[in-house]
Amino acid sequence: MSLFVAGQITVDWPLAAHSFWPILQGGLIYTIPLAMISFVFGLIIAMGMALLRLSHVTVLRWIARVYISIIRGTPLLVQLAIIFFGLPDLGIDVSPLIGAVVALSMNVGGYAAETIRASILSVPKGQWEAGYTIGMGYGQTLRRIILPQAARVSIPPLSNSFISLVKDTSLASTITVTELFRRAQEITATSYDFLLLYSEAALIYWIFCFILSIIQGRIEARLDRYVASNE
Structure with a gap:
């Protein structure tokens, strides 16, 4: 256990070294895959909600608005609790x-929907007209002309959303998913060295997010060069 003596902290280095790999392993096996899978499904939901928000059908627009409002207006922890602890009351048991995955995907869908919608709206209306002029329908114009341009606008904020999602996966520990933070909690339960182990977990989260930030920067730089070369 770490000790605080006369203003100094004595670190249990053997415990730190012994616990680092199990905590990191929880991040590699559960945290990152959980974030990636949830983000992919979340983007699918977000795309659907964004298109519904842009629909000319009032009922569809309101369905999307209500969904987005509920997701953005309630804490992710509560959403996790409803899905894992609440659904069994309806006879629906989930691991x-x-x-x-379901809770995180729905949460991403609610937030990313507005990002995607704004990105689609940022494409000049003349691009839609150009697609219709050459004989494309709504779906073809959206898929071949609008979405590729909207992607360049949406990638930076969506990348930030993914980095935030990596940190939000720590809430999955409340429903016993043995991700990074849960591993730290399990080791803490036997060692009682809260400061050391939780700081170690924070360090690993920071390393993950730092690496993702570097990747994000390179993707944005490549997109900037691509846009500049096509102007």
Whole structure:
């Protein structure tokens, strides 16, 4: 256990070295895959909600608006609890991992929908007209002309959303998913060295997010060069 003596902290280095790999392993096996899977499904939901928000059908627009409002207006922790602890009351049992994927995906869908919608709206209306002029329908114009241009606008904020999602996966520990933070909690339960182990977990989260930030920067730089070369 770490000790605080006369203003100094004595670190239990053997415990730090012994616990680092199990915590990191929880991040590699559960945290990152959980974030990636949830983000992919979340983008699918977000795309659907964004298109509904842009629909000319009032009922469809309101369905999307209500969904987005509920997701953005309630805490992710509550959403996790409803899915994992609440659904069994309706006879729907889900495993911790599936429950976490569903909750995180729905959460991403609610937030990313507005990002995608704004990105689509940022494309000049003349691009739609150009697609219709050459004989494309709504779906073809959207898929071949609008979405590629909207993607360049949406990638930076969506990348930030993914980095935030990596940190939000720590909430999955509340439903016993053995991700990074859950591993730290399990080791803490026997060592009682809260400061050391939680700081170690924070360090690993920071390393993950730092690496993702570097990747994000390179993707944005490549997109900037691509846009500049096509202007």
